[in-house]
Amino acid sequence: MNIAYELNDISFSYYKSQSLFVDLSLKIKSNTLTAVIGPNGSGKSTFLRILCRLLKPTKGEIKLLGTSIEEYNRRDLAKKIAILPQTISPLFSLSVEDVIALGRFPHKMPLSNLNLRDRKIINDCVNKMGLTALKGRRIEALSAGEFKKTVIASILAQEPEILLLDEPLSGLDTPFQLELLTLLQELKSSGLTIILTTHEINVITRFADEVLLFSNSHSLIGYGPPNVVLNQDNLLSAYNCKFWIGNHPLTNSILVEPLIYEK
Secondary structure, three states, X not given: OOEEXXXXXXXXXXXXXXXXXXXXXXXXXXXXXXXXXXXXXXXXXXXXXXXXXXXXXXXXXXXXXXXXXXXXXXXXXXXXXXXXXXXXXXXXXXXXXXXXXXHHHHHOOOOOOOOHHHHHHHHHHHHHOOOHHHOOOEHHHOOHHHHHHHHHHHHHOOOOOEEEEEOOOOOOOHHHHHHHHHHHHHHHHOOOEEEEEOOOHHHHOOOOOEEEEEOOOOOEEEEEOHHHHOOHHHHHHHHOEEEEEEEOOOOOOEEEEEEEEOO
């Protein structure tokens, strides 16, 4: 079993008076789709930022693909990890194809031009994300879903081994969520490791291999397959709320429905 991430006794805090994570240890397998879930303020986005070294733990060690994450320089790290932030505000009017081409930056020297291999990778990412008809369109003319697919195509052009996606399903209608998750599942099948945060529990359980469940006190409540982690006790601990738990009649994936909020 190959390990994408190994976290050993990780602690982190924004302020000395408040710790977000304390002695967090876990391993995330390679070639899996892992969903990070939990209530607002539980530390999901912070967790992703720690995984991509945007934030540094106050204690502990992170190993990325068997090597301490601190040993990677920025360019090499960008060849291993690509991240989709929760919000992106375009500063320039670029075409879809131009945005995707930006993903080749970690592989290029300053002021160097795109070569034939770069062009092939960009075109493959356009096709993979179903953006062929849109590649000449300006990004300000895209829908939210089209823009999200464009940015994912751009980070795929980095040729990473790991995708970190912060709330990729937010703002998308259900059919588009399913389309995006189907694409991510195909990317996982091609060898990528995918870690994403989401509030869409009933959508993600159909696709996730593993679930990381955090509580509003920033504790890791459970980590494992959805049908193991998403039980009554764990959900109550995470959300201070009782849930109905069942199975989807077509896919047999876990369904949860909040019942009573515990004050």
